[in-house]
Amino acid sequence: MSFSSPHALSSHAARCFSGSYAEARRKFLDAAALHDAHVESFIHPELGAVGEVLATDVAYLGMPDADKLLIVSSATHGPEGFAGSGCQAATLADADLRARLAQAGIGLLLVHAINPHGFSHLRRTNEDNIDLNRNCIDFSAPLPVNAAYADVEPFVLPATWPPTPADESALAAYIATHGLPAYRAAISGGQYAVPDGIFYGGQAPSWSNRTMRTILRRYGAKARHVAWIDIHTGLGPYGHGEKIYPGRNDAADMKRARAWWGADVFAPFDGVSASADVTGPVVSTAYDECPHASVTLMGLEFGTLPDLEVQRRLRADHWLHRHPEAPEAQHLAIRAALRDAFYCDNDEWKGMVLGQTRTVLLQTLLGLQAAA
Known part of the structure; x- marks a missing residue:
């Protein structure tokens, strides 16, 4: 797919990207039908922001029970779905990529809106304030403990918004004393003690967790090789797609990931990624539900605004969750700011997202094709 002019790129972006969850879903289902994909919908028990x-929704292209499966998922974190859905629509429209996958005998599974509630309501979390990338853990074992969270929560989620000068001073003092990496780990590493807090992992598997496991069992049962690209936004430099390895700390798996995608695959457990080292990412369910397959995972993370600004807007959203009595104007402003923190609604950024995603998908296709 090529673009002869900026207008062509703009038109393509307009066709792929959407301004709401409802529009994104409609475009995805229409594109799936146009290209004769097998479609299945898992209906959420609640309604969206406008009812x-x-x-x-899933769209599958390829032979049933293909032994090599490429998964592309969107909206693990609500409004990050604007970018992920656009990439999925572009993938369905990409005749060259579809032909290459078919020739290689690779099944393509597009999972649209893992977290439809957050996508519609413009919240990174789900209907229970759960961050899905902290929810996919073994709940029969003791829950992970993040002792530092209690130290930072009073000024991360203060009593009023915007934060007072005293709150801002407390935050700055914590960073000065403990360092920025420690501060980030304290809030974004995940916590399981405060249900209305930030980066909450839940007390049981969420609807999205259970649904994703059902999808994997249904579509990955016969696959011997599974590659999964989960599209995210909000971390890193503007428009850059960081290739984050969210899998197990296994030398052979890391070697395969870098052989497929390059030396610039960063692992959070090495401390070099824009992402915190979290427990329970959604993609880790592939290990549980496809134990017979080799699993190669990537979180493809596109930067938007500076890290601390994104975090500030996320803090505001969680403050609003605690304070539904806030004025309507403040509601609207916080929601709009959060959307803009995870979705840059301009052709430049969209073009960067689409181009880098296509490159990663081609690399993944070649990696799967070569897998023994």
Whole structure:
């Protein structure tokens, strides 16, 4: 797919990207039908922000029970779905990529809106304030402990918004004393003690967790090789797609990931990624539900605004969750700011997202093709 002019790129972006969850879902389902994909919808028990039906929709292209499976998922974190959905629509429209996948005998599974509630309501979390990338853990074992969270929460989620000068001073003092990496780990590493707090992992598997496991069992049962690209936004330099390895700390798996995608695959457990080292990412469910397959995972993370600004807007959203009595104008301003923190609604950024995603998908296709 090539673009002869900026207008062509703009038109393509307009066709792929959407301004709401409902529009994104409609475009995805229409594109899936146009290209004869097998479609299945998992209906969410709650309604969307404007009363619309919510669902995690899947579109599958390829031979049934293909032994090599490429998964591309969107909206693990609500409004990050604007970018992920656009990439999925572009993938469905990409005749060259579809032909290459078919020739290689690779199944393509597009999972649209893992977290439809957050996508529609413009919240990174789900209907229970759960961050899905902290929810996919073994709940029969003791829950992870993040002792530092209690130290930072009073000034991360203060009593009033915007924070007072005293709150800002307390935050700055914590960073000065402990360092920025420690501060980031304290809030974004995940916590399981404060249900209305930030980066909450839950007390049991969420609807999205259970649904994703059902999808994997249904579509990955016969696959011997699974590659999964989960598209995210909000961390790193503007428009850059960081290739984050969210899998197990296994030398052979890391070697395969870098052989497929390059030396610039960063692992959070090495301390070099824009992402915190979290427990329970959604993609880790592939290890549980496809134990017979080799699993190669990537979180493809596109930068938007400076890190601390994104974090500040996320803090505001969580403050609003605690304070539904806030004025309507403040509601609207915080929601709009959060959307803009995870979705840059301009052709430049969209073009960067689409181009880098296509490159990663081609690399993944070649990696799967070569897998023994």
